[in-house]
Amino acid sequence: xxxxxxxxxxxxxxxxxxxxxxxxxxxxxxxxxxxxxxxxxxxxxxxxxxxxxxxxxxxxxxxxxxxxxxxxxxxxxxxxxxxxxxxxxxxxxxxxxxxxxxxxxxxxxxxxxxxxxxxxxxxxxxxxxxxxxxxxxxxxxxxxxxxxxxxxxxxxxxxxxxxxxxxxxxxxxxxxxxxxxxxxxxxxxxxxxxxxxxxxxxxxxxxxxxxxxxxxxxxxxxxxxxxxxxxxxxxxxxxxxxxxxxxxxxxxxxxxxxxxxxxxx
Amino acid sequence: xxxxxxxxxxxxxxxxxxxxxxxxxxxxxxxxxxxxxxxxxxxxxxxxxxxxxxxxxxxxxxxxxxxxxxxxxxxxxxxxxxxxxxxxxxxxxxxxxxxxxxxxxxxxxxxxxxxxxxxxxxxxxxxxxxxxxxxxxxxxxxxxxxxxxxxxxxxxxxxxxxxxxxxxxxxxxxxxxxxxxxxxxxxxxxxxxxxxxxxxxxxxxxxxxxxxxxxxxxxxxxxxxxxxxxxxxxxxxxxxxxxxxxxxxxxxxxxxxxxxxxxxxxxxxxxxxxxxxxxxxxxxxxxxxxxxxxxxxxxxxxxxxxxxxxxxxxxxxxxxxxxxxxxxxxxxxxxxxxxxxxxxxxxxxxxxxxxxxxxxxxxxxxxxxxxxxxxxxxxxxxxxxxxxxxxxxxxxxxxxxxx
Numbered sequence: 001x002x003x004x005x006x007x008x009x010x011x012x013x014x015x016x017x018x019x020x021x022x023x024x025x026x027x028x029x030x031x032x033x034x035x036x037x038x039x040x041x042x043x044x045x046x047x048x049x050x051x052x053x054x055x056x057x058x059x060x061x062x063x064x065x066x067x068x069x070x071x072x073x074x075x076x077x078x079x080x081x082x083x084x085x086x087x088x089x090x091x092x093x094x095x096x097x098x099x100x101x102x103x104x105x106x107x108x109x110x111x112x113x114x115x116x117x118x119x120x121x122x123x124x125x126x127x128x129x130x131x132x133x134x135x136x137x138x139x140x141x142x143x144x145x146x147x148x149x150x151x152x153x154x155x156x157x158x159x160x161x162x163x164x165x166x167x168x169x170x171x172x173x174x175x176x177x178x179x180x181x182x183x184x185x186x187x188x189x190x191x192x193x194x195x196x197x198x199x200x201x202x203x204x205x206x207x208x209x210x211x212x213x214x215x216x217x218x219x220x221x222x223x224x225x226x227x228x229x230x231x232x233x234x235x236x237x238x239x240x241x242x243x244x245x246x247x248x249x250x251x252x253x254x255x256x257x258x259x260x261x262x263x264x265x
Numbered sequence: 266x267x268x269x270x271x272x273x274x275x276x277x278x279x280x281x282x283x284x285x286x287x288x289x290x291x292x293x294x295x296x297x298x299x300x301x302x303x304x305x306x307x308x309x310x311x312x313x314x315x316x317x318x319x320x321x322x323x324x325x326x327x328x329x330x331x332x333x334x335x336x337x338x339x340x341x342x343x344x345x346x347x348x349x350x351x352x353x354x355x356x357x358x359x360x361x362x363x364x365x366x367x368x369x370x371x372x373x374x375x376x377x378x379x380x381x382x383x384x385x386x387x388x389x390x391x392x393x394x395x396x397x398x399x400x401x402x403x404x405x406x407x408x409x410x411x412x413x414x415x416x417x418x419x420x421x422x423x424x425x426x427x428x429x430x431x432x433x434x435x436x437x438x439x440x441x442x443x444x445x446x447x448x449x450x451x452x453x454x455x456x457x458x459x460x461x462x463x464x465x466x467x468x469x470x471x472x473x474x475x476x477x478x479x480x481x482x483x484x485x486x487x488x489x490x491x492x493x494x495x496x497x498x499x500x501x502x503x504x505x506x507x508x509x510x511x512x513x514x515x516x517x518x519x520x521x522x523x524x525x526x527x528x529x530x531x532x533x534x535x536x537x538x539x540x541x542x543x544x545x546x547x548x549x550x551x552x553x554x555x556x557x558x559x560x561x562x563x564x565x566x567x568x569x570x571x572x573x574x575x576x577x578x579x580x581x582x583x584x585x586x587x588x589x590x591x592x593x594x595x596x597x598x599x600x601x602x603x604x605x606x607x608x609x610x611x612x613x614x615x616x617x618x619x620x621x622x623x624x625x626x627x628x629x630x631x632x633x634x635x636x637x638x639x640x641x642x643x644x645x646x647x648x649x650x651x652x653x654x655x656x657x658x659x660x661x662x663x664x665x666x667x668x
Contacts, residue, residue, distance in 0.1 A: 011286070011471075036592050068287070068303050096306035099451075100443060125591050125614075126286075126471055129451035131439035134407070138443040143522035144407040146436040149585075160526070164586060165432050167537050168530040170404075175522040181436070184592045185585035222306045226448030231478040232284075232309045235469065238617055243640035245629070251641045252651035255623065256659070258639050262600050262621055263543055265567055265656060 001052060001059035001156055004115035005045045005083065006106055006133070007038040009067055009074040010126045034074050037121025039081070040182050043189040045119045046082035048154055057156055060084045064109045066094055066102060072205055079200035080192035087113070091209040096222025099127075103135025105220065108213040110140050110179075116156070118179040122147060133181040143178035149185045267322050268304055270297050274318035284313035307477075327483045333422055334485040337363040339391075340414065340428035340438070341374035342405075346382050350540045351429030353498035355491055356389045358456050359427055360499055363392075365458040366424065371395055372507075373417060375410055377403035387505035394507045399514040404525050405433045411440035412518040418445055423486050425464055427456075430490035431539075442488050448481030449488040452595075454495045454618070464489070472591050472614025493539055494597045495618070533584055535561075536570040542599045543569030546589055546616070547577055550605020550626060550645055554582035559649050560604060566656045572596065572616075574606045590615035605645040608633025625649070 012031045034042075045061045052059050063078040065071045066089035075086035089105055097105065110118055120133035130146070137144040149169065150162040156176070163170045164183050174180075210220045218224060244254055259265065277295030284290075289303035290310055297318070299310070311319050339359045342349035356372065363370040369392040374382060376398065383396045397413055410433075418426065418441070426441075428434035430452045442449035455467030455478075464487040466479045481487040538544065545564040547557055557571065564571045573583035575590055589596055591611040601619035606612060608624070608631055616622070617636055624637035625645045634640040641648060 092302055095301070095304060098448065099439065100446070100448065103439075103443060127451075128470055128472070129439075130435045131442075131449060131451055134436040134439035135443045137407070138411070138440050144436065144440070145523065146407075147432050162529075163432075166539050167534065168528055170525060171527040171529065173524045173526055178522070183585070184588070226442075226446065226481050226484045227450060228480050228482060229306075229308045229477050230465075230480050232307065232312050233476050233478075235473060235476050238622075238636045240635045240640060241638040243629075243634060243642060245642040248643055248647035249651045249655075251625075251643050251648050252655050255625075255639075255641060255648065255652055256655050258621075258623060259567065259600065259602075263567060265660065 001057055001116045002114050003045045003049060003059055003061045003117045003119070004110050004113050005038070005042045005061060005063045005078070005119045006110075006136070007042065007063055007065045007074060007078060007121075008035045008124045009033070009065060009071045010035045010124055032070070032074065034077055035121050035124045037123060037125070037182065037184065039121075039189045040184055040186050041119035041121045042078055042081055042083060043187045044151065044180075044182055045117075046190075047187060048117065048151065051154055052156075055155070062087060062113055064089065064106065064113070066090070066097070066105055069207075075205055076200040076203065077192075079203055080196035081190065082193070082196060086203065086205045088205050088207045089209075089213075090207050091220075093210040093217060093220045096225060097220070098225035098227045099129055099131040099135055100226055101220055101224040103132045104139050104224065105210070105213065105215060106132065107136045107139030108215055109208060110136060110142075112208075112213060116176050117159070118142065118177075120179065120181045122181045122183050130181070133179055137179045143174050143176070145172055145174050145178065146181045148180040148182045268299055268301065268306060269320060270299060271318045271320065272296060274316045276316055276318070278315070280313045280315065281310035281319060284309040331483075331485050334424040336369045336371055336421070336423045337366065337425040338423040338427070338486070339370070339372045340426065340434065341372040341386055341394075342429055342431060342433055343374060343376050343379075343382055346376070346378065348382065348386065349429055349431060351431060351491065351493040353389065353500070354493065354496040355427045355429060356391060357499035358491060358496040359425075360390050362425055362456060362458055362464070366462070368424065369393060371423065373397070373414065375402045375413055383509050384505060385501065387507040387509055388501035388503070389499050389507070390502070391507045394509045395512060396509060397512045397514060399519060401519040401521070405437065406521045406523045406525065407437060407440055408521045408523065409519040410437050411444060415441045415444040416515070416518055417512070418486055426486045426488045428490050430492050434490045438488055438490055445486070447484040447486060447488060448479075449490070450479045450481070451490050453489045453491045456489060456491070456496075463487070469618070472610070473617050492595075492597065531586055534570060534586060535565070536568070538570045538572060538587065538589070538594055539596055541570035541596070543567045543602070544572045544589070544596055544598045544600070544616075544619075545569055545602045545604065546572030546574065546606060547583070547604045548574035548606030548612075549576040549580070550607070551577065551582070552605075552646065554580075556646060557583060559646075559653070563602075563649055563653055563656075566653065566660070567600075569598070569600075574609075574612050603633050603637065604649060606633055607631045608636065
């Protein structure tokens with residue numbers, strides 16, 4: 001079975017701050033990381049591979065990412081964490097892609113890899129949209145389950161999954177091919193293995209372009225993106241307010257006063 | 266598309282270099298230069314430049330007649346016949362946008378046995394209520410829901426479609442937008458009609474560290490999911506004012522590769538975290554899991570929910586659905602009480618848009634105090650019990666206190 005994991009390289013958000021004077025992004029010592037949710041997606045893919053192996057079904061886990069050439073580093077990191085192969089979608093034509101154009105390109109890769117099962121993180125911590133995974137399922141015509149917190153059963157044909165909703169868990173039976181977006185609760189990712197590190201060092205990571213995927217150039221990158229960012233600015237700065245210290249009972253009395261001004265108790 | 270630096274306007278101030286999230290801008294002597302292979306055309310440098318020295322040009326045009334689209338639609342998300350909490354807020358926002366555009370506001374409800382709900386929605390300040398009623402739509406499933414809404418959009422051609430940024434809305438609208446080949450902006454906190462008649466959609470990104478305004482200029486409908494508890498809710502009137510339109514279901518749209526087997530309610534959440542007006546949240550400073558019972562008691566007294574930092578979830582003190590922050594939930598209650606939470610950036614990403622933040626922490630240098638409107642430097646295990654005692658005393662029936 002072919003299992004594909006879509007990952008995104010994102011900045012380590014702790015480095016992203018707004019300079020209050022210049023109103024610009026301050027990104028000292030910019031470091032990249034694999035989007036945290038995608039690590040859970042990758043781990044779950046590797047676990048599914050292991051579970052299927054126990055049923056006598058062979059499978060491979062391929063990680064796919066779209067971005068500039070430096071995303072190669074994120075893909076190699078994924079190889080240390082249990083992925084068997086990696087593919088980089090990188091092309092000048094992809095620049096400026098919004099979630100529509102990103103899901104269009106990733107869906108083509110997913111289809112080219114003949115994926116039976118695709119994993120994505122619930123959302124990326126830079127864009128926070130949660131749209132790309134679901135978008136892929138329309139382009140590639142896959143079933144979708146979002147916010148997956150547990151895979152009860154998995155076979156070559158179907159999966160039974162738990163989805164974390166606002167007020168509980170929904171248990172669904174999903175026919176493959178399908179795409180799952182996962183939440184943090186689903187697992188605890190493993191640490192890199194020595195074998196994985198060796199593999200990552202020597203791996204050949206192919207670079208796929210819009211042309212090699214036979215994509216419509218009108219649907220790629222900025223040109224293919226229906227949305228346009230017209231302004232980026234800093235949110236209203238939240239400054240620390242009043243502060244009290246002292247006797248707990250007095251603190252509690254002051255706190256109660258503040259609470260009662262805001263909610264009826 | 267092209268991006269370029271106008272050489273005689275560039276002063277070499279490097280603001281654009283600092284603004285670029287992809288590090289595509291470099292200085293060559295006193296002149297900014299942009300490496301197009303790294304640029305994602307986000308416009309950050311254009312906004313940052315004080316000298317209007319950078320321009321982005323996009324050669325694009327509409328594929329169809331955009332004027333054929335009119336009206337604002339709200340997706341009336343429902344669960345077992347109950348309207349989702351965000352819907353009255355969407356109606357409030359939708360009404361404002363429809364009035365600005367001089368067009369009608371419709372609410373589209375998908376589900377089963379919708380008569381009572383349809384009548385209730387018709388009392389809100391809306392013009393039309395579309396009911397798409399079929400047993401196969403009783404609970405949300407991605408394929409039939411997105412096909413039905415896309416189909417309705419093709420037929421009625423609304424100009425704007427809004428849905429809640431809920432677990433349903435975020436996945437489902439993305440499918441509809443891809444199907445219709447139009448733009449979708451996630452998690453909006455601001456929606457305005459500009460002088461050009463376009464919908465200016467403002468949303469937080471980078472965990473709330475950055476705000477971005479987004480347009481969908483060349484395709485319709487303009488679609489947005491809207492964050493819960495940000496926009497003021499519309500109130501229903503006494504009588505129905507909207508026309509109810511019953512759609513005839515089309516069976517071919519309703520097939521699904523997903524079958525729902527069961528729903529398991531989360532009994533650890535007495536009040537749903539994202540709907541709560543008050544959240545009492547605990548972190549590592551609570552000391553041990555048993556102490557979260559105090560937070561539950563306080564939350565119960567305030568009619569609120571209990572949240573948690575990642576540290577407390579990873580330690581196994583609280584279940585994951587309670588986690589607030591970057592890898593958990595994003596909440597915006599009226600009141601957020603952070604108890605023994607240091608305030609890591611990742612936690613702030615999930616709660617810094619709360620109306621009012623109160624922090625209780627032993628460490629007067631804890632970063633949480635930099636975002637808290639009211640800070641209390643003290644031991645949560647002393648302050649919270651004292652608060653509970655005082656709350657109970659204040660609520661005791663008249664006479665008991667001798668008053």
